[in-house]
Amino acid sequence: xxxxxxxxxxxxxxxxxxxxxxxxxxxxxxxxxxxxxxxxxxxxxxxxxxxxxxxxxxxxxxxxxxxxxxxxxxxxxxxxxxxxxxxxxxxxxxxxxxxxxxxxxxxxxxxxxxxxxxxxxxxxxxxxxxxxxxxxxxxxxxxxxxxxxxxxxxxxxxxxxxxxxxxxxxxxxxx
Numbered sequence: 001x002x003x004x005x006x007x008x009x010x011x012x013x014x015x016x017x018x019x020x021x022x023x024x025x026x027x028x029x030x031x032x033x034x035x036x037x038x039x040x041x042x043x044x045x046x047x048x049x050x051x052x053x054x055x056x057x058x059x060x061x062x063x064x065x066x067x068x069x070x071x072x073x074x075x076x077x078x079x080x081x082x083x084x085x086x087x088x089x090x091x092x093x094x095x096x097x098x099x100x101x102x103x104x105x106x107x108x109x110x111x112x113x114x115x116x117x118x119x120x121x122x123x124x125x126x127x128x129x130x131x132x133x134x135x136x137x138x139x140x141x142x143x144x145x146x147x148x149x150x151x152x153x154x155x156x157x158x159x160x161x162x163x164x165x166x167x168x169x170x171x172x173x174x175x
Contacts, residue, residue, distance in 0.1 A: 021045065022111050022163030026056050027125040030092075032118055035139040036153075037146070039069060039076050039112040040160045041132040048166035050102045053083060055113045056123040056161035058092035063116035063141040066097050068109050068164060069149055076110035076134055076149035085141055088120050096165075103169070110149075111162045114140035123161040131159035 022042040053066035066083045069076035083097035113122070116139070124133070134152035138145070 016167055018051065018165050018167055019048065020163045020165050023131070023159050023161055024163050025161060027123045027159065027161050029124050029126060030121045031124055032115065032121045033135065034115050034118040034120070035137070035141075037067070037112050037114050037136040037138050037140050037149075038122065038160060039110040039134045039136075040162055041071065041074070041108055042111050042163070043108050044104055044106055044166070046106050047169040048104060049169065050081065050099060050104055050164050050166045052096050052098045052165045053111060053113075054094050054096040054163055054165065056092065057088050057095055057113070057115070058090065058121050062088060062120055064088050064095065064097070064120070065114050065141045065145070066099070067112040067140065067145040068099070068102070068104070069112060071108040071110060074132060075152060075155070076112070076136075078149075079145050079147050080104070080109070082140070082145045088115070092121065092123070104166070110134070111164055112145065113160075113162060114138075114145075116141040124158055126156065126158045128157065128159040131157065133158045133160060
């Protein structure tokens with residue numbers, strides 16, 4: 001009886017393990033694009049609640065902001081969540097910003113970031129199978145991200161070093 005009560009209340013259950021989707025690799029090229037929303041397509045393999053977004057960036061300590069867009073026909077579409085404004089590091093490294101808890105179904109999404117200054121850099125690879133990059137002229141650090149992405153200024157088959165951290169839904173529900 002005691003074990004049944006412990007099981008039902010979750011006592012002794014495995015701790016919830018955060019997972020990541022996107023690109024945890026530190027790609028070898030660097031670029032800079034101030035006042036542009038820069039997005040990379042990534043696949044979430046299971047339903048989960050997104051908690052944060054992390055990108056490999058550097059440069060002047062200045063404002064950055066992250067977001068996630070839905071995918072429509074291989075292009076960013078609707079804004080799903082965005083972070084508050086944060087600051088980049090002076091040296092190259094991973095910078096994490098939290099986002100409001102957002103439940104996403106398994107599928108493709110666009111992980112996005114925006115720098116406020118041209119001396120801020122990001123890591124990328126120019127070609128990457130299954131990925132994609134899109135750029136949109138818009139200062140998201142000051143005014144927030146566009147609710148609808150619209151047409152991209154440019155598109156590539158590369159990827160940027162950016163990922164989101166999430167909690168799988170089945171772990172949250174105990175199923």
